[in-house]
Amino acid sequence: MRYLGGLRGAGTLRCGGQVLAPADYELDGYLVPPAGVAGSGEIRTAPEVLRKVFGRRDLELVTENGRSLSFRFSDKKLAAGDDAAHIDVTGGLPEAKNWRAA
Structure with missing residues (x-):
């Protein structure tokens, strides 16, 4: 496993294609052969939004630059009352060659 770098910023949380709320994120990317790039980290949004979507599988975080990350x-x-939750990114991450290690 090799650390690739981090993605941090603000985006929009979507569930089932519907825009729900703004969300901040801090993610770390890793190259995990042979599977490829894996990511995990944290999202922050209003506690009532987290309660509403927690456990759902049809979630996306759309970043400021338009990247759609499923998680x-x-x-x-x-x-x-939590306003943050740990996530595993399941799709939409950049290829390993497109990361800059922090």
């Missing part, structure tokens, strides 16, 4: 939540439970 799922890593944890099984969300604590009341």
Whole structure:
């Protein structure tokens, strides 16, 4: 496994193609042979939005530059009032050659 770098910024959270709310994100990318690029990190948005979508599988984070990242939540439970959640990115990450290590 090789660290590729980080993606951080603001974007828009979508569920089932519907825009829900703005969200901030901090993600790290890794090259994991032979699977390819994997990513994980954290998203932050309003607690009521997180409660509404937690556990769903049809989620996307659209970044400021238009990249659409599909993801799922890593944890099984969300604590009341949390405005952040850990995620695993399941699609839309840049190829390994397009990352800059931090």
